[in-house]
Amino acid sequence: MSINNEEKIKIKADNINFYYGQSHAIKNLSIDIYDKKVTAFIGPSGCGKSTFLRMLNKMNDLVPNTRAEGTLLFDGQDILEKNTDVVSIRKKVGMVFQKPNPFPKTIFQNIAYGLEVNGVKDKDFIRKRVEDSLRKAALWEEVKTRLHTSALMLSGGQQQRLCIARCLAVEPQVILFDEPCASLDPISTNKIEELILELKKFYTIVIVTHNMQQAARVSDYTAFMYLGELIEFDKTATMFTVPKQPKTEEYLSGKFG
Amino acid sequence: MKNKISQFLGFSIITICIIITLFFLASIIYLIAAKGLSAISWEFLTSIPRKSMTEGGVAPAIIGTFYLVVGSILIALPLGIACAIYINEYSPTGYMVNIIRMSINNLAGVPSVVFGLFGLAVFVNFFGFGVSILSGSLTLAMLILPSIISASQESLMAVPYSIREASLALGATQWQTIRKIVLPTALPGIMTGVILSIGRAAGETAPILFTAATFYRRSYPKSPLDETMALPYHIYALMTEGTHPDKQVAIAYGCSLILLAVVLLISAFAIILRNKYRSTYVN
Incomplete structure (x- = not known):
């Protein structure tokens, strides 16, 4: 589904189907994800939105007994093809998970890890990039004096911003957020949302959320999924004021969910 | 109420x-x-036995036990961690893995004297290592391998899946994830398995009976291919053989005390190592 021909398309999904064994999780999904915009996926639990998100950085490859069909073009290259280099895709498409998942290492090591596994040896470069990433994730001021203490000592909200910084350090083009505020308090949630609005200047962002107000606040485009199908995809402002499908209207008004 | x-x-x-x-x-x-x-004195700890073990010390037995324990841990630890990584991280789940798991659990139930006979047949005779520290260490390593594998496997399993995902999502390969994230996180738990194994390896008599231990030796072992005295076997010999039971019993209790101390010492070293790792990676 394309709704704006003016925008540059970063990811183009065409007729995607996804199966967990026999269960058909995503049905004939076609959608365009626009460059340097925030696209939100909403819908009730089990509608396939997280599954689609995890297709974008090939995390579903880790789940045994799954199957994907269709084409998923990332800058014109089909990443569902068998010979796609998983590692290089994951460098371009970063991910922030539902629960903060810092490594049991120091704050510094957490951020530097992505660079080290990609073969960066230059210590000064790493130090510089750690600082830059923490600044971009609005965490630098809070942690600059304790970079070499355990990341597990940070609060939940700080841990989630650390995970964002860790993801920024490898300079991805796209960042996936899988319900990033599900385990955070309102103030931390607010900070993450502000951060997302800041980050969209430089990155293409896809966010899955259960919180409709959050989708309304942070996204430019919203996709509503139900039972594995894309029901409606539109500019967020349009969808939240005049939804075209009755199903969307029911969901947005809280009739089911 | x-x-x-x-x-x-x-x-x-x-x-x-x-x-x-x-x-x-x-x-x-x-x-x-x-x-x-x-029975314990400076001489007892540092000199070799004299006058059919009724005088002098038990230093060769202390050294021998130390070599056997360290040797068996050095052999069993890499093997055990590798097995645990295979079972937990790489192996396709299914029939084969169940068989491997079952075999390892059964291995843990094999009586130690059977391991002794196995060591005699395989390491001493077939490989030709003779009755030696090497054969004894290998046999003890087989004995402690199951507990090291299961301790390693349990601590690998305790590493949350979410941090593996985090690593893979950053573009790390599965091998990098295991080496740099999973193993360091699991290491304190693995060390706990090692600590328990130290006591087992130091105390077992049957596995070294035919493979490493000698009743009486007037010099220290010089190479891994030398046979050696060892504390548990020395205690056994003092209590069952010899011509001066009156003097030998006291020496046997002295040896027991030293054996406890040796286990405590090596374990303390492993515990310090574990705590150092814990504080680096967790706090």
Whole structure:
């Protein structure tokens, strides 16, 4: 589904189907994800939105007994093809998970890890990039004096911003957020949302959320999924004021969910 | 009211069980110390036995036990961690893995004297290592391997899946994830398995009976292919053979006390190593 021909398309999904064994999780999904915009996926639990998100950085490859069909073009290259280099895709498409998942290492090591596994040896470069990433994730001021203490000592909200910084350090083009505020308090949630609005200047962002107000606040485009199908995809402002499908209207008004 | 009485009874029974356990532990230590302390002197710790073991020291046995324990850990640790990584991280789940798991569990139930015979047949005779520290270490390594594997596997399993995902999502390969994230996180738990194995390896007599230990030796082992005295076997020999039982019994208790101390010493080293790792990676 394309709704704006003016925008540059970063990811183009065409007729995607996804199966967990026999269960058909995503049905004939076609959608365009626009460059340097925030696209939100909403819908009730089990509608396939997280599954689609995890297709974008090939995390579903880790789940045994799954199957994907269709084409998923990332800058014109089909990443569902068998010979796609998983590692290089994951460098371009970063991910922030539902629960903060810092490594049991120091704050510094957490951020530097992505660079080290990609073969960066230059210590000064790493130090510089750690600082830059923490600044971009609005965490630098809070942690600059304790970079070499355990990341597990940070609060939940700080841990989630650390995970964002860790993801920024490898300079991805796209960042996936899988319900990033599900385990955070309102103030931390607010900070993450502000951060997302800041980050969209430089990155293409896809966010899955259960919180409709959050989708309304942070996204430019919203996709509503139900039972594995894309029901409606539109500019967020349009969808939240005049939804075209009755199903969307029911969901947005809280009739089911 | 009824609930309170049942809680009181439950707690009382638990407390009594703990007191009984502590009583046994304390009496073992007291008995060994009371009977063995008189035998221990600087000479006892540092010199070789003289006059058919009734005088002199047991230094070759202390050294021998130390070599056997360290040798068996050095062999069993890499093997055990590798097996655990294979089972937990790489192997396709299914029939084969169940068979491997079952075999390892069965291995843990094999009596130690059977391991001794296996060591004699394979390491001493087939590979031609002879009765030696090498054969003994290899045999002890087989003995402690199952517990190292299961301790390693349990601590690998305890590493949350979410941090593996985090690593993979950053573009790390599975191998980088295992080496840099999963293993360091699991290491304290693996070390706990090692600590338990140290006591086992140091104390077992049957596996070294035919593979490494000698009753009496007037010099220190010089190479891994030398046979050696070892504390548990020395205790056994003192209590069952020889011509001066009156003097030998006291020496046997002295040896027991030293054996406890050796296990404690090596374990303490492993515990310090574990705590150092814990503080680096967790706090």
